[in-house]
Amino acid sequence: MHFSIRARAIVIAAGITLAALASTPSQAATKIQHLVSPGGIEAWFVQDATVPLIAMEYAFSGGGAQDPAGKPGVANLVADLIDEGSGDLDSKTFHERLDRRAIELSFSATRDYFRGSLRMLRDNKDEAFDLLRMALTSAHFDPADVERIRSQVIAGLRRDTTNPNSLAGRKFLEIAYGDHPYGRQVTGTLESVPTIEIADLKDYVRRVLAKDTLKIAVVGDVDPATLGKLLDHTFGGLPAKASLVPVGDVVAAKPPQRAFVPLDVPQTVITFGGPGVPRHDPNFMAAYVVNHILGGGGLSSRLYHEVREKRGLAYSVYEALLWMDHSALFIGNTGTRADRAGDTTDAIDKEIRRIAEDGPTQQELDEAKSYLKGSQMLALDTSSKLASGLLQYQLDKLPIDYIEKRNAIVDAVTLDDAKKAAKRLWGQGLLTVIVGRAPQAAAQPAAAPPPPTAN
Numbered sequence: 001m002h003f004s005i006r007a008r009a010i011v012i013a014a015g016i017t018l019a020a021l022a023s024t025p026s027q028a029a030t031k032i033q034h035l036v037s038p039g040g041i042e043a044w045f046v047q048d049a050t051v052p053l054i055a056m057e058y059a060f061s062g063g064g065a066q067d068p069a070g071k072p073g074v075a076n077l078v079a080d081l082i083d084e085g086s087g088d089l090d091s092k093t094f095h096e097r098l099d100r101r102a103i104e105l106s107f108s109a110t111r112d113y114f115r116g117s118l119r120m121l122r123d124n125k126d127e128a129f130d131l132l133r134m135a136l137t138s139a140h141f142d143p144a145d146v147e148r149i150r151s152q153v154i155a156g157l158r159r160d161t162t163n164p165n166s167l168a169g170r171k172f173l174e175i176a177y178g179d180h181p182y183g184r185q186v187t188g189t190l191e192s193v194p195t196i197e198i199a200d201l202k203d204y205v206r207r208v209l210a211k212d213t214l215k216i217a218v219v220g221d222v223d224p225a226t227l228g229k230l231l232d233h234t235f236g237g238l239p240a241k242a243s244l245v246p247v248g249d250v251v252a253a254k255p256p257q258r259a260f261v262p263l264d265v266p267q268t269v270i271t272f273g274g275p276g277v278p279r280h281d282p283n284f285m286a287a288y289v290v291n292h293i294l295g296g297g298g299l300s301s302r303l304y305h306e307v308r309e310k311r312g313l314a315y316s317v318y319e320a321l322l323w324m325d326h327s328a329l330f331i332g333n334t335g336t337r338a339d340r341a342g343d344t345t346d347a348i349d350k351e352i353r354r355i356a357e358d359g360p361t362q363q364e365l366d367e368a369k370s371y372l373k374g375s376q377m378l379a380l381d382t383s384s385k386l387a388s389g390l391l392q393y394q395l396d397k398l399p400i401d402y403i404e405k406r407n408a409i410v411d412a413v414t415l416d417d418a419k420k421a422a423k424r425l426w427g428q429g430l431l432t433v434i435v436g437r438a439p440q441a442a443a444q445p446a447a448a449p450p451p452p453t454a455n
Helices: 016-021 074-081 091-100 122-137 143-160 164-177 198-208 224-235 284-296 302-310 338-358 362-375 383-395 402-411 415-426
Strands: 032-036 042-047 053-061 104-109 113-121 215-220 257-262 267-275 317-323 328-337 431-436
Touching (some): 042 383, 053 122, 053 383, 074 104, 074 198, 091 122, 104 122, 113 122, 113 383, 143 164, 143 198, 164 257, 164 267, 164 431, 215 224, 267 338, 284 302, 284 402, 302 317, 328 338, 338 415, 338 431, 383 402
Parallel strands (some): 257 431
Antiparallel strands (some): 032 042, 104 113, 267 328, 267 431
16 A cells, blocks of 8 residues: 555565575674764664675655655656666666676665665675666666656556555545645556656656665675775765755544445455554554554454454454654554445444553553564564664664664553553544445545644
8 A cells, every 4th residue: 555664565586595595683683883984874784694695775765755746656666767777787787787696676665765675695795786876876767668667657557446455545545644745646646657757757866865864774794894885885976965845744634534435346445544653752662562452463453353253244454553754644454345344344443442442451461562572583583674674763763772672662561551542543533445335334435624734
């Protein structure tokens, strides 16, 4: 649904070799370095010689929120095109160089960031970093490549018009954010993508890819001095400062609201959510823990028990917290038969009202805290995962020793904290979007007022 840095799948040309080498970084949490290159490029760095592999994740502030007004999809198109030929290499030759050395290079655009990923064997690091430098500083955007990739994006957008999950996500964001940049689709629309010009792509690169907003995380078999030189060579030629259009803070539209999108498909999709808790909020961790209890705990969550196990209304149901630089959401999704969509929505509403009013039990809180503490290192058990995690911590403006502090922060959440967080998250009800065949009690389209914006 393209809601966050985790929602857009990154397609990479990786082989089995690199995947097999991405083993667990040993004692990584105790060895995170704040590296500053000779040229002043900063990175969080874990030196790990367990395997001869280097993984780097990086991001520039900007993302789809920097798309020109009326032209959503520019950032996404740049991400798809920036490695289609650069420097003195055309697209075919560029990708042959990547394939020959088993170098994984990918780019993606989220609402707030233009992100990149680079993975390579240690012995191929010079060529890998040089190819990345070329992509960032001298991308061709040749007309033939632009039209080829544009056609692929448009084909995907056409598929989305018959995909209930895509339609539900699009409608949900329209209701939640109105005319704010977060209400636009990062991938663009069938109307906007054909109007994007090469000049728009080049202007986006010029405005967004700059050193002052760059965050980098590197994990792997390289010494600090060598890495510093590689970072300077790769990123040193970028502009010193980005030229970003200010994006205002925004609170998602106030629940309850409900919308129905007719679509003749076998399964009805229900997307639900509402305003969330910002990442920098003092009560974020309490919200994170209680959200795990409601819908983030997979087979152990309350929603799964009520909707799947108890009533057999759906195969799966989930709910998660999402946070962005200027807003936050909770959002969930499930699918069911059209004639059971009303019962499913009612069951979700009822369970969310119950936890908002009563909060979790002490046992639920203890079990959630135990799971969240134990699962942290499993989520960071490869070089690539650790690099992604360290980058996200930087984007979230967390301290470099956050990994060591996190379990204590989880432990500090009290039952009273969890109850207050539950009431804050779910006490107002839900924004609900139903996509599918109209049942007898189908929701009617809701006209959402523009959400309040604070600069």
